[in-house]
Amino acid sequence: MRPAARFAAGFPKTGNRFDSGEAMAAISLSKLNKHYGSLFHAVKDVDLEIADKEFVALVGPSGCGKSTTLRMIAGLEDITSGDIRIGNKVVNHLPPRDRDVAMVFQNYALYQHMSVYDNLAFGLRNKKTPEAEIRTAIDRAAGMLGLHDLLQRKPKQLSGGQQQRVALGRCIVRNPQVFLFDEPLSNLDAKLRAQMRIEIKRLHAEIPTTSVFVTHDQVEAMTLGDRVVIMRDGRIQQIGTPLQVYGKPANKFVAGFIGAPAMNFIDVNVRSAAGVTSVEAEGLRLTIGPADAAALAIHSGRRVIMGMRPEHLSLGAGAPGLGFDAHVEVVEQLGSEILLETRVGNASITAARVPAETAIARGDQVRLSAQAGRLHFFDPETELPIS
């Protein structure tokens, strides 16, 4: 038996999910809106299809409506208009307990007055599951998450990481149709966060369950999500695989949000003469390869925004027509690489992936070169990509 099947077999059946062979737990949001009073429109016309067993990460800056969207899926917030389907059922007005979802909260939300065991058993006891089955389910979940020694403790006696593990356990013992994660790693320190990220990824591989993961950390979103949904001001900006949102951002916001360090944006003027298209800014003149040239040629004589990812800039002359001189302002030694904060004309440009051993200091003049085909161009008014 595959590990997942073996694991699932240990859990009480909560519905007919395993009985009927079809994909049951797809989530579909259509024209979803949420207003708070008449002034605040938190979620605007969100359309999102999440396939069964897919792991989708909702990411965006704080206040972008991602948590509200998640809470609407959970049933903790009323929806103003639109439809939410889980499986084939419209759940718009179903209370949370009837949606067969489980949720992990940012602050763990463990029942403080109960032992870890009772926390894990709570959901199953509500369903009147026999104690013996509950014990088996908890035993397996505890084994997976390394909770065996903690079962008799109270949540207050656990560390943050352990508490979050219990919260995960509480979700998986119920074997729900959908897992919802509301910034579950934000309260952990950086090292623990990376560990838990791997743990969540491993859990999803072992128990493939439709999951929606809300975070403001794009690294979490990129590493965990099969697909990433980027939101801003209540609207979805882009839906795509991590590679798609990184490689082909749908607009300037996505381009700046995804990737660390963030993409450099420089205002440039497009010049097209004698079949050669180039972009110019103070202290910078790059010749554009044939791939981008056609689209840019239309904007000849106009100002556009050029995006360059720090990791796509390298030290040295590089390909002809793609190099420029930069004045080093800050050197950040990371041990594995150097981050350079440089100034080119009026623009400040960050370059990453500079080998750690490079002898470089503040005030130095260096030659940086961009990679052909790795430049992004955006219309300054619409902020949409030019391609």
Added chain:
Amino acid sequence: MAMVNRPQFLPWLPPIGRKTLFALAVAFICFAFAFPVLWLILTSLRPESGVYYVHRGTEFTLASFAEVLSDERIVAAFLNSALISTLATVFSLLVTVSSGYMLSRFTGPASRLWFGTIYVFRCVPYISWVLPLYFVTQSWGLYDTYTGLLLPHIAVHICFFSWLMKGFFDGIDPSMEYAAMIDGCTRWGAFIRVAVPSALPAISALAVLCWLFTWNEFLFALILTGNRVPVITVVMAQFVTEMGLRWNLMAATAVMALLPAFLIALFGQKYVIRGLRI
């Protein structure tokens, strides 16, 4: 408590002098608070002839206690006070806990109306409730009955303590209740099974405060009761008669009335402190 980085009191004094001064100040404050109680206890142990010379003489007796305890009216008053305090606590907690929860978690019109109502009632000076209450209990035939005294007490508790309870629930993270709702509870179930158990220290603290409030309450008891429902605070005051003051009996009754309150405060203080810290 850390004394670091704090401007020192009387910096020219040597540390030992400061400590002595501090100890003396603490002793003085404790004495100032304890003195009336000590005097009361002393008075209750003196024979009737000695009550005006409490500080002189070495004659002590328990006769006042015996006399007080042989008075059926006083014994009845004790029982009544205990009963009314307990009932008022139980009934008011039933409302106060859920009302505090509502004020903390819901923002709808019903919640706002309720908030406004108890706010208005809280703003009315306590003493000005008495006369209207007297007329109401009279006209409803509740004057000098348990119910006639219980209901106003419950009302006062609800108005005064819903606020405290709201504060307690504000300090409890609502996501626990959301988790419970997702785990299969109704809103009400999440309240009963998750929010209330988490607030138990606070609820215990509130129970102690409610009980002591009613046990010590004098004004309502004086105006709203007559001979049929004697309560301890009123009976105590009735030792002031035209024939003179029975200080020793009054002191003995007062000492006995202190005891339950003292015990409850003693055993409940742990909860009160923990509850108020939530």
